[in-house]
Amino acid sequence: MKSMYRKYFAISLLILCFFSCNNDDNQVLFEDSPAERIAQGNSEVLSLLTSEAQGYRGVYFTKNDEFGGFTFYLKFNTNGTVDMTSDFDLETAIESSSFEVRLGTTTELVFTTRNHIQKVSDPSTDGLIGTGFKGTSVFQYYGNENGNLVFRDVRNKNSSFLELSPTGFASFEAESIMEAEASLAQRQNILPTIDSSVFQLLTVQNSTGTSNFDFNYDALRLYANPQITLSDGNVVEYNFGLNFNETGFVVSPAFEYEGEVYEEFLYDENSSSYVSSVNGTTATVYLSNTPSFFKDDVNGIGKVGRQIFISFIEDGVNPLTSPGFNNLIETMEFNVTQTDGRSDWVYSGLAYFAVPDPSGDVRVDVFFSNPSNPNLERAIYLLKPVTEDNKLFLTFEGVTNQLGFELFQQLSPFVQFWASVEGMYYTDEGTFSSDIVSYPNSSGTFTSLSQSNLRTYGLWLN
Amino acid sequence: MKKYMRIILAIVSVLSFMSCSNSGDSVGESQIDTSTPILNRLDVWLRSNFVEPYNIEVLYKWDINDTDIDRFLHPPLQSSVRPVAIALQKAWVEPYTEVGGVDFIKNIAPRQFTFVGSFNFNPNTPTITLGIAEAGTKITLFNIDYLDFSDINSIKEPLKTVQHEYGHILNQNIPYDPIYNQINPQNYNANWFNRTDEEARELGYITAYASSQGSEDFVEMVSEMLTNSKTGFDAIVNSILNPESKAIIRQKEAMVADYYSTNFGIDIYELQELAYKGMVELVK
The missing domain is CATH 2.40.128 (Lipocalin)
Structure with a gap:
């Protein structure tokens, strides 16, 4: 009997021995440790930012369900500084400040001291006291889309984005300011003047005919709330923010109407209008002598x-x-x-x-x-x-x-x-x-x- | 057979123990990045003037976790930081050091200052927050980008905040006499911002904010005493029309002076003179 127990014990020990030698974690999922991979992620973004000698053009919508966007021109330097200008206001001189790429909720680009980009988070902004344009100094990295670096603000991640694309400039210092000032001029073109009509319309022309919207542009927020009054009297409205550039403006979210998507509007100086042409259809923002519809x-x-x-x-x-x-x-x-x-x-x-x-x-x-x-x-x-x-x-x-x-x-x-x-x-x-x-x-x-x-x-x- | 069994058992036992041995590498170098970050001249200056002598860190580079994430704020201009740090040295650190001894600020001080460039507007009230003190370890100063160093009243604002918050920190170390809260509690009100400073003084509080609650009342007295000269402070008190209120303010002043003298061996009027002198020197 004793002998039998011994045998069982020996067999059990043998099985234990073989199983203990079984290597079940030979699958190498990652070459590096988590800390190394985090550091590598940060390093990759930092490298992308600093590798563009002529900097990036950054389109930043702080919250495209409330405001339009602004364009920033940013040249990231390896010493931790960033040179910047923008079309936020008439003060377009290039300023230097500091930035960091660090781990927050993910890899983050943080503008650590004040520069142009903080103008959108200035709570002293006239007309927007307490919030400014609800911008941030901290951007989560969301990826590289065809050379464009996409960042978001965790507070408004569905309505905010900062998209950096290489400027392609020959001289960042000269061309960034010129472009910012051209963009500011475009922002003026859309405003009514002493002589211009107050009726600003958005008209879509497509195969079904012409649709007229009251554009309802809010110049403070750079935001439009186009409204069309249907034949049955019902009003349908759209909302989008405008981001001006040297040739016109882009809208976000894109304006979708009757199967077409209008995003980029080009300024036509002859007619003082902004035109977006898509697949043979046009959307035009212009000044009319009458409203789109006479309300009662x-x-x-x-x-x-x-x-x-x-x-x-x-x-x-x-x-x-x-x-x-x-x-x-x-x-x-x-x-x-x-x-x-x-x-x-x-x-x-x-x-x-x-x-x-x-x-x-x-x-x-x-x-x-x-x-x-x-x-x-x-x-x-x-x-x-x-x-x-x-x-x-x-x-x-x-x-x-x-x-x-x-x-x-x-x-x-x-x-x-x-x-x-x-x-x-x-x-x-x-x-x-x-x-x-x-x-x-x-x-x-x-x-x-x-x-x-x-x-x-x-x-x-x- | 028994012999073989014993041998097999011995071999298996040895193998079994060996199989459990840790054959992995020994703990190597830490993989956490502990390298020194890029330090600019300002960072080096702050380390030499605040971290090394007083173990006080001055944070000015933006970290979203340093402030309320729901507020819309921005970091300061780098050029705003040093003048405010110097103001802290001249009108707060040096006067306390002179009257309280070289270790006074080292022993009792916030361990961290955070500088914020923008104003901090409070939602749903017509007020802004000038500064915040947290658990006696951290003071946040707002709107440092908007200080005018040619105007003493502009410089006075952040210093009032620091003296106010430092008053709280002293109180957290040694509480003030609770009798202070019973001097004139009848007009303490959460809607203090509906009063002007002048109206509050006629009720026996040195500022409108002092009329919010006892603990704020005490440190507002400290703050007003240490950001005005004695002559200036006396002029404020003497401008009060209601004699009873004037007497109440004087009673509070005496309790504050006694608190400093009894607990820290500091003559607050000597401190007042030095702090005011330091503040005047800051005006360009």
Whole structure:
């Protein structure tokens, strides 16, 4: 019996011996240790960054569901510094700062001291206090796509990207600044001028015909919210950010409409428009004399909540008041100060009283501050309103106060604005906001269809 | 047979033990990169002036983990760093060292300063955070890119923050007398930012922020005393119209002076003079 146990024991030990010699981890998955592979990953990215003697052109969308993008020009040096310029603003001088490639959540490119790229994460940015453009200084490396290095911001990884492509410059110092300044010029081309119409449209022409969108461009955020009103009255809207370059702009996300994808728009100087051509179709951003669709907001005028419209300088600036209208204000003010005893008068604002009087007239008042009078001076003009085809037609009826008579000639541009032969186009614009205040009052715009460069923005008192 | 069995058993046992032996390489050199990073002249200067003498690290190169990831902030310009570091030396380190001894700052000090270039706006309130102290070991200073060294009031802001936060660190080492919190607790309010400093003073608090709670009240007194001359501080107190409030501020001042004297052997008025002198020297 004992002998049998011994045999079993010997056999068990033999099996154990053979299995203990069994090599089951001979599969070499990686040549290097994790630490070495991490260091190698960082080293590869660093090497890619510093290998481009003429640097990279970096298109950076901080958050393409809220903002457009900016272009940065970056030359990475082996001493840990990076030379940089950008088209963020007019300060295009090349600045030097430090950068690192290190391991964070993955291999990260970190701009460790301030340079152009931190302009998008500056919370002191006018109009975007607290957040700026919601940018970052830390970028996760997502890969090399055909020589373009793609990075993302972990906070906005689905809407943010920094894509670096070699500049191909002969001289980084000279050409980067030139390109940034050309891009800034393109950014100006899209803005309304004193003479240009306020109606900016996006029109798509394809085999099914022409589709017109109101472009709704927000110059502060470099963001567009094109809207098209369908024949059934429903509104369909799109959203994308713009990144300007020396030839026009690219949009992100790409604009997809009726099976085509429009991404790159080229500026056509002759027509002052931006055109994207894809497979025989075109998408064009341009200025029109009329909106894409006449909304019926005008039908609410004169009713409760739309009775007295005012627009006063003291309430701040909103870009919906057009440069042309600001120019009209300056003209009026200049005209008035040329008359006897009024050299120190200053334009204060305007009011439109939308409820007709017993004679069926409405009135517009224009106000001036006179240092000799604690009350505002006002000139009053009467107009007869007719609403037709979603337009407001105001016919000049007369003057009702002495100042209105005395300044009739000087204020005639103001009267002509309201008494537009082609009518006025009115739009509701939500609650009132400007660069200095926000009020819960409803706001709106009036645009002259005879002079489509003139649009005023204001609020409804009641 | 038995003999063979014994031999086999012996061989198998030896093989068994050998098979369990570790035949791998011995532990080699660490694979973690511990090489010295690239140091620029500023880094070398900071090491010589803060790390070596005081074991205080001044961080200015961006690390997303040094600040609140939900805030939109940016690193400072490299050129902003040294002037602020010098301000810390002149108006905080050197005065404390002179009155408290060479080891005072070495023994009780934040181990790390983080400099941030941008303002730190607080969401949903009309306020900004000038600085943050964490567990007595780290002070973060914001908006250092926006300091104007030709204006003493501009320089005073970060120094107020440092004196304020350092006051907290001293309190964490030796708590102040809790009776201080009972002097005039009736107007402590979380919405302190709705008061101006002048309004707060008329209620017996040296600043609006001092009217938020007792611990902040104490260090705001420290901060105001150490960033103004005695004449300047007296002028602030004498501008208070309400005599009762003025007396309360003087009572708090006396408790702060006693705290420094009793616990650290420091005459706060001597410290005040040195700190203010250091601050004045910074103005270009």
